[in-house]
Amino acid sequence: xxxxxxxxxxxxxxxxxxxxxxxxxxINFTLEKGEKLGLVxxxxxxxxxxxxxxxxxxxxxxxxSRGKIFFEGNEISSYPDEKxxxxxxxxxxxxxxxxxxxxxxxxxxxxxxxxxxRAHREISKDAAGKIALEKLKRVHIPxxxxxxxxxxxxxxxxxxxxIIIAISLLxxxxxxxxxxxxxxxxxxxxxxxxxxxxxxxxSDNMAxxxxxxxxxxxxxxxxxxAVMYAGKIIEYGSTDQVVTxxxxxxxxxxxKSIPGTMIKHGEDLVQIxxxxxxLTNIPPGCAFNPRCYLKNKICTxxxxxxxxxxxxxxxxxxxxxQRI
Amino acid sequence: xxxxxxxxxxxNVVKYFDISGGFLDQLRFKKGRISLEKTTVKAVNxxxxxxxxxxxLGVVGESGCGKSTIARVIMGLYPPNSGxxxxxxxxxxxxxxxxxxxxxxxxxxxxxxxxxxxxxxxxxxxxxxxxxxxxxxxxxxxxxxxxIEQVMEQVGVDPAWIKRYPHEFSGGQRQRxxxxxxxxxxxxxxxxxxxxxALDVSIQAQILNLLMKAGRERNLTYLFxxxxxxxxxxxxxxxAVMYLGTLCELGTAEVLFANPRHPYTKSLLSAxxxxxxxxxxxxxxxxxxxxxxxxxxxxxxxxxCVYADERCRTExxxxxxxxxxxxxxxxxxxxxxxT
Numbered sequence: 082x083x084x085x086x087x088x089x090x091x092x093x094x095x096x097x098x099x100x101x102x103x104x105x106x107x108i109n110f111t112l113e114k115g116e117k118l119g120l121v122x123x124x125x126x127x128x129x130x131x132x133x134x135x136x137x138x139x140x141x142x143x144x145x146s147r148g149k150i151f152f153e154g155n156e157i158s159s160y161p162d163e164k165x166x167x168x169x170x171x172x173x174x175x176x177x178x179x180x181x182x183x184x185x186x187x188x189x190x191x192x193x194x195x196x197x198x199r200a201h202r203e204i205s206k207d208a209a210g211k212i213a214l215e216k217l218k219r220v221h222i223p224x225x226x227x228x229x230x231x232x233x234x235x236x237x238x239x240x241x242x243x244i245i246i247a248i249s250l251l252x253x254x255x256x257x258x259x260x261x262x263x264x265x266x267x268x269x270x271x272x273x274x275x276x277x278x279x280x281x282x283x284s285d286n287m288a289x290x291x292x293x294x295x296x297x298x299x300x301x302x303x304x305x306x307a308v309m310y311a312g313k314i315i316e317y318g319s320t321d322q323v324v325t326x327x328x329x330x331x332x333x334x335x336x337k338s339i340p341g342t343m344i345k346h347g348e349d350l351v352q353i354x355x356x357x358x359x360l361t362n363i364p365p366g367c368a369f370n371p372r373c374y375l376k377n378k379i380c381t382x383x384x385x386x387x388x389x390x391x392x393x394x395x396x397x398x399x400x401x402x403q404r405i
Numbered sequence: 406x407x408x409x410x411x412x413x414x415x416x417n418v419v420k421y422f423d424i425s426g427g428f429l430d431q432l433r434f435k436k437g438r439i440s441l442e443k444t445t446v447k448a449v450n451x452x453x454x455x456x457x458x459x460x461x462l463g464v465v466g467e468s469g470c471g472k473s474t475i476a477r478v479i480m481g482l483y484p485p486n487s488g489x490x491x492x493x494x495x496x497x498x499x500x501x502x503x504x505x506x507x508x509x510x511x512x513x514x515x516x517x518x519x520x521x522x523x524x525x526x527x528x529x530x531x532x533x534x535x536x537x538x539x540x541x542x543x544x545x546x547x548x549x550x551x552x553i554e555q556v557m558e559q560v561g562v563d564p565a566w567i568k569r570y571p572h573e574f575s576g577g578q579r580q581r582x583x584x585x586x587x588x589x590x591x592x593x594x595x596x597x598x599x600x601x602x603a604l605d606v607s608i609q610a611q612i613l614n615l616l617m618k619a620g621r622e623r624n625l626t627y628l629f630x631x632x633x634x635x636x637x638x639x640x641x642x643x644x645a646v647m648y649l650g651t652l653c654e655l656g657t658a659e660v661l662f663a664n665p666r667h668p669y670t671k672s673l674l675s676a677x678x679x680x681x682x683x684x685x686x687x688x689x690x691x692x693x694x695x696x697x698x699x700x701x702x703x704x705x706x707x708x709x710c711v712y713a714d715e716r717c718r719t720e721x722x723x724x725x726x727x728x729x730x731x732x733x734x735x736x737x738x739x740x741x742x743x744t
Contacts (some may be wrong), residue, residue, distance in 0.1 A: 121604065123605035123607060123608075124605055179621075235692075237693050239693065240693070267467035267468055267469070267632065268632070268634065268673065268676045268677060269467065269672060269676045269687075269690060271676065271678075272676035272678070272687045273689065275678075276687075278638030294605065295678065296606070296680045297635075297677070297679055297680050298678045299680030300678070300679075300680045300681055301678050301679075321681075323682050324681045325681050334607060335606055335607060336680055337609050338606055338609070338610030339606060339610075339635065339680055340610075340613065340635045340636050340638065340640070346638070346639060346658065346659070347617070347639070347640065349614045349617065349618075350610040350613055350614055350639070351610065352607070352610045352611045352614055353607040353610070353611075353612075356575055356577060356605075356607075356608060357605075357607075381577060388462060
């Protein structure tokens with residue numbers, strides 16, 4: 082129980098009219114203090130649901146149907162809502178994709194920051210204001226004093242995302258879960274925000290779970306990577322190893338399909354045929370089998386589990402585990 | 406005009422949008438007087454470039470830099486405030502609707518969001534046959550059906566799905582249908598406005614391959630607009646970089662990516678995250694993109710540029726061609742101050 086965060090056999094279902102669908106299908110991973118983990122996958126792979134379920138933000142009709150989540154050795158997945166609030170936004174903060182949706186447009190930045198601190202600590206407004214100002218300085222916002230009195234619409238997208246990061250820092254969290262934090266932003270701003278997140282994690286020894294579809298961002302920021310496909314982790318390991326020597330055919334295809342990495346100018350990109358199955362219609366056996374070039378009989382019969390293939394990389398693939 | 410293979414020329418195009426609203430919104434109270442003031446967004450400012458036959462010209466820039474506006478001005482969806490557009494040697498920006506018709510057949514557009522650009526109440530067949538019936542009223546039902554099937558096969562959508570509606574398809578399939586709609590009139594020139602931005606990575610590769618294949622087979626000319634620099638690098642012959650409504654650098658993809666000259670291009674390229682590479686320090690820009698409502702004087706980039714001096718603040722730099730063939734609009738590059 083020495084891990085900062087441990088996810089054990091997590092399964093999340095959504096109860097729909099025509100029956101339950103499984104969004105997360107038995108995933109396991111751990112996170113250490115100060116570790117940066119990237120959760121990668123395409124839309125619908127279950128990466129955001131994983132992030133949400135850690136802080137128990139799965140809303141109905143979704144529910145955690147199996148598995149446990151431990152934070153600092155305590156099983157937080159069984160906490161009642163009231164107790165969960167001492168963790169959520171306090172010890173574990175979350176940053177969302179769209180900074181305009183996250184900030185309340187009718188309150189000033191300062192008001193929202195002070196409110197957050199006072200929800201978790203019993204301190205005066207003045208003292209909270211000081212903390213807010215200090216955090217705004219830490220995210221390198223120009224003229225921070227002025228920002229406290231501004232409304233979200235007066236700020237640019239990059240600036241708003243910095244404010245969100247400052248808010249998530251207010252309670253000195255141990256883990257930040259960032260769900261596509263830069264997808265809505267331009268590349269130059271994205272680079273600045275990623276630099277900032279990296280810098281903050283390193284100076285405060287904070288752990289980061291970075292949820293994104295962008296392998297480039299993940300490979301620059303994180304140490305560990307978990308690739309998700311149809312609700313399962315299909316490859317897990319050190320980021321450097323996985324992005325340079327992907328083992329699972331899906332990871333391999335994903336990396337080769339990015340222009341400019343392994344393919345010459347103007348040549349056809351490697352493409353994975355077909356598309357990810359919808360969660361209502363996951364094929365039996367390995368969920369990736371209809372799109373896989375290594376597909377064999379066993380792939381349609383048995384679901385592969387994560388196995389160690391060396392170099393600390395875990396892969397869920399029948400064909401690859403046989404080869405090694 | 407045609408001697409040097411130019412299919413499309415854009416000359417000094419300016420496009421402003423009036424956002425001042427109604428009469429009451431325009432009222433201002435200044436120095437004891439009431440006056441009317443208009444607010445305009447200066448989306449495209451004096452942009453000139455050309456597209457050669459069968460090349461892919463990539464246009465990159467951040468949101469709000471005017472790249473989509475220029476595409477729409479070229480297609481005749483917005484009239485330019487000033488400037489001229491030539492297609493195959495003929496001026497097209499001042500044509501009447503009727504005079505424009507033959508050009509509409511040759512120029513087609515593919516949009517970003519395949520969820521918004523297909524009519525949800527039309528089947529694939531209806532979507533694809535409308536342009537054919539409109540531009541070729543003489544063709545028979547059989548000809549139209551054959552043409553639709555041929556194009557659907559080419560874009561990788563099973564012709565058996567011809568009676569289906571857009572909502573029955575995934576994002577990638579829908580984008581294939583929009584591409585089919587763009588190809589059905591056998592155009593020469595296609596403007597693709599962020600055609601892969603809304604798609605997942607593995608689907609993105611499929612669509613890019615499809616566009617490149619169609620380009621080769623049909624000898625198409627593309628104007629490819631995107632904010633994704635790795636996509637542009639992969640498919641473009643030449644690349645134009647835009648910032649705040651102006652063109653700041655234009656060159657062959659190879660030279661531009663290997664040796665960017667404009668300070669903005671340098672910063673933009675250094676910000677691309679590359680798989681498998683640890684972060685090389687990107688060149689940070691100071692400040693933020695100014696609004697296109699109040700453009701900076703001189704070079705629009707001067708407020709964020711480390712090389713900016715007095716001349717940059719007052720004089721608008723013109724696009725100048727360097728020895729490498731790249732054109733750059735920057736005083737600092739012209740004066741050799743950037744090294």
